[in-house]
Amino acid sequence: xxxxxxxxxxxxxxxxxxxxxxxxxxxxxxxxxxxxxxxxxxxxxxxxxxxxxxxxxxxxxxxxxxxxxxxxxxxxxxxxxxxxxxxxxxxxxxxxxxxxxxxxxxxxxxxxxxxxxxxxxxxxxxxxxxxxxxxxxxxxxxxxxxxxxxxxxxxxxxxxxxxxxxxxxxxxxxxxxxxxxxxxxxxxxxxxxxxxxxxxxxxxxxxxxxxxxxxxxxxxxxxxxxxxxxxxxxxxxxxxxxxxxxxxxxxxxxxxxxxxxxxxxxxxxxxxxxxxxxxxxxxxxxxxxxxxxxxxxxxxxxxxxxxxxxxxxxxxxxxxxxxxxxxxxxxxxxxxxxxxxxxxxxxxxxxxxxxxxxxxxxxxxxxxxxxxxxxxxxxxxxxxxxxxxxxxxxx
Amino acid sequence: xxxxxxxxxxxxxxxxxxxxxxxxxxxxxxxxxxxxxxxxxxxxxxxxxxxxxxxxxxxxxxxxxxxxxxxxxxxxxxxxxxxxxxxxxxxxxxxxxxxxxxxxxxxxxxxxxxxxxxxxxxxxxxxxxxxxxxxxxxxxxxxxxxxxxxxxxxxxxxxxxxxxxxxxxxxxxxxxxxxxxxxxxxxxxxxxxxxxxxxxxxxxxxxxxxxxxxxxxxxxxxxxxxxxxxxxxxxxxxxxxxxxxxxxxxxxxxxxxxxxxxxxxxxxxxxxxxxxxxxxxxxxxxxxxxxxxxxxxxxxxxxxxxxxxxxxxxxxxxxxxxxxxxxxxxxxxxxxxxxxxxxxxxxxxxxxxxxxxxxxxxxxxxxxxxxxxxxxxxxxxxxxx
Numbered sequence: 001x002x003x004x005x006x007x008x009x010x011x012x013x014x015x016x017x018x019x020x021x022x023x024x025x026x027x028x029x030x031x032x033x034x035x036x037x038x039x040x041x042x043x044x045x046x047x048x049x050x051x052x053x054x055x056x057x058x059x060x061x062x063x064x065x066x067x068x069x070x071x072x073x074x075x076x077x078x079x080x081x082x083x084x085x086x087x088x089x090x091x092x093x094x095x096x097x098x099x100x101x102x103x104x105x106x107x108x109x110x111x112x113x114x115x116x117x118x119x120x121x122x123x124x125x126x127x128x129x130x131x132x133x134x135x136x137x138x139x140x141x142x143x144x145x146x147x148x149x150x151x152x153x154x155x156x157x158x159x160x161x162x163x164x165x166x167x168x169x170x171x172x173x174x175x176x177x178x179x180x181x182x183x184x185x186x187x188x189x190x191x192x193x194x195x196x197x198x199x200x201x202x203x204x205x206x207x208x209x210x211x212x213x214x215x216x217x218x219x220x221x222x223x224x225x226x227x228x229x230x231x232x233x234x235x236x237x238x239x240x241x242x243x244x245x246x247x248x249x250x251x252x253x254x255x256x257x258x259x260x261x262x263x264x265x266x267x268x269x270x271x272x273x274x275x276x277x278x279x280x281x282x283x284x285x286x287x288x289x290x291x292x293x294x295x296x297x298x299x300x301x302x303x304x305x306x307x308x309x310x311x312x313x314x315x316x317x318x319x320x321x322x323x324x325x326x327x328x329x330x331x332x333x334x335x336x337x338x339x340x341x342x343x344x345x346x347x348x349x350x351x352x353x354x355x356x357x358x359x360x361x362x363x364x365x366x367x368x369x370x371x372x373x374x375x376x377x378x379x380x381x382x383x384x385x386x387x388x389x390x391x392x393x394x395x
Numbered sequence: 396x397x398x399x400x401x402x403x404x405x406x407x408x409x410x411x412x413x414x415x416x417x418x419x420x421x422x423x424x425x426x427x428x429x430x431x432x433x434x435x436x437x438x439x440x441x442x443x444x445x446x447x448x449x450x451x452x453x454x455x456x457x458x459x460x461x462x463x464x465x466x467x468x469x470x471x472x473x474x475x476x477x478x479x480x481x482x483x484x485x486x487x488x489x490x491x492x493x494x495x496x497x498x499x500x501x502x503x504x505x506x507x508x509x510x511x512x513x514x515x516x517x518x519x520x521x522x523x524x525x526x527x528x529x530x531x532x533x534x535x536x537x538x539x540x541x542x543x544x545x546x547x548x549x550x551x552x553x554x555x556x557x558x559x560x561x562x563x564x565x566x567x568x569x570x571x572x573x574x575x576x577x578x579x580x581x582x583x584x585x586x587x588x589x590x591x592x593x594x595x596x597x598x599x600x601x602x603x604x605x606x607x608x609x610x611x612x613x614x615x616x617x618x619x620x621x622x623x624x625x626x627x628x629x630x631x632x633x634x635x636x637x638x639x640x641x642x643x644x645x646x647x648x649x650x651x652x653x654x655x656x657x658x659x660x661x662x663x664x665x666x667x668x669x670x671x672x673x674x675x676x677x678x679x680x681x682x683x684x685x686x687x688x689x690x691x692x693x694x695x696x697x698x699x700x701x702x703x704x705x706x707x708x709x710x711x712x713x714x715x716x717x718x719x720x721x722x723x724x725x726x727x728x729x730x731x732x733x734x735x736x737x738x739x740x741x742x743x744x745x746x747x748x749x750x751x752x753x754x755x756x757x758x759x760x761x762x763x764x765x766x767x768x769x770x771x772x773x774x775x776x777x778x779x780x
Binding site for chain 2: 023024026027030031034035037038042066068069070073074075076106107108109117118119120173174175206263267270271273274275277278280281282284285341342347349
């Protein structure tokens, strides 16, 4: 019991004295805040990108593309193949009609809002089935495009990020004019970066004949995928790969999220290392500033452990303040911050928000605690081992 | 210089603290070197671009192709010296993960256009031209898949041949090297003639045109003239200088420069505080000593300079170690990322900026303690114990 009282007394005294060492302490706090900030910032970019890519996929949707195609961009399907594939028994039917959408995927050059940087914006031609295959689509402004007309609906994110996509506008791609008639949302998913129109109109505008690039179908049930894959593989008329939409989307997201994480984690580790050195320095300074105080405490009967503990606690608290500070600042600045980048797998722009998730905040705080503990350890040992007699005479 | 030993000894006064500070500076400059190089790798494409070359693409987007007839029409345009063109095959080797660039080109005009960047031995050029399905590959591509002259390589593409087959066979006839670290030696070049005859659709089109203008001063006018020529046709064009084209493509990645800049600013500022704190402590401890120095006749200015020199020396030790380590790390990473970041290396400008940053760090962190030292009043300082 006496031990606890000692620990409590020494720690409380030490913390009350903190303001006297404000300069050195704030260096440690600031260092940790920067580390935690950069760490959370970079990873929130990766998590936001991943969320956008994956969230709208649904496990009972399958995507069919040409065998070996790595993305819709590099796929091509004929009308006959589409006809055969949609009639397969594993495809869900609604009032006798297969729930499916054969789609065309091209890119158009539109400047980013407020700049003249051209961007590869995806333009997707869809069939009416697209709105049933993707269950999250909602028109949030205007109306759907009409079949057979040069009308576009634009994803919410695309509308915010790229110029001239407001409802009522007319935009020109090459020789053709398109009316923007609506804005849609897709639960924050990838489609929100796209422009949509009627696939038949797009085929003739891009002189694609009667060809498509991908076919999305609803599966009769979630576990019908293997059966569908076997059916397609066994049919000599079909030269296609079948993937679950969620798997396809996470494959598409992989290279870029890997890249961001591949840069982000080593970066954060290095910065953490730098902050550890900074923290050790601060804590040594703190111990040496308190040399006489510690020696006095030891001389009047306080144990070595409470003294060491108080140093460790000081370091931990400084790091925690820094960690929380960094996390809060990053959350306020970056959460929901919208950026767009080119996704090399589809050669087109993806608009996404930074997602500062609770998970990342916790990881950031854990990193701060780690820095605090490592940074406080050796100085704490030194504080415990101070030779009382000589230390009392120190200046 | 004669005080160097004194400054050095002062740094060694509290070895542990000095080392901890040096280590934080080392870390900061590793980051400086690595991020600076990464940033440079993303922008270097623009730097090797020739000022006298233009690129013409379809106005709607890069993925759409232009009629072959454009090649001759552009060739006859005033101010144009030479024209060549390329098509993208978009294929991979064996596994979809093994992506690399393949371009269908016209051998002579393509290598003429890039004679400043690409070089291919003459006899390999002749052998390539004689082989319809021949191809030449860049040095880093040859290294990546261990290909040699004489190898047959299958490339699976999104473009089917007339018989529906998507696998294109090529025979490697030569290996070209690329001058300048940023030039692309990771691609495969093959005959446009073979491509156009064999492919199923989009026959008679080219992906984009590369143009050499006779006078770089008039590049803008020539570009406008070309675009005007095809205005209001089914395939309108967009012509820009090679540099502008690459820059606008790189910009599509988003602002990598701004992000790395922000991180570096955060790191740099933190390190500035750490170093400044160390210097402030060191000076505070030494106040009586400095008073003695001044009593012995050292001027205020020499005390100021000595403290600044100490701060710069501290930054220099840490900074050089850090940049050196970054250089080693990048050397090790370069071969791993060769595929998507060709020519990843630490450019001279990162070294130069690094040295400037070291000096700035030293000066800023030493400034306040040095001024304190300079203003020190001998009598009060001696009495302060």
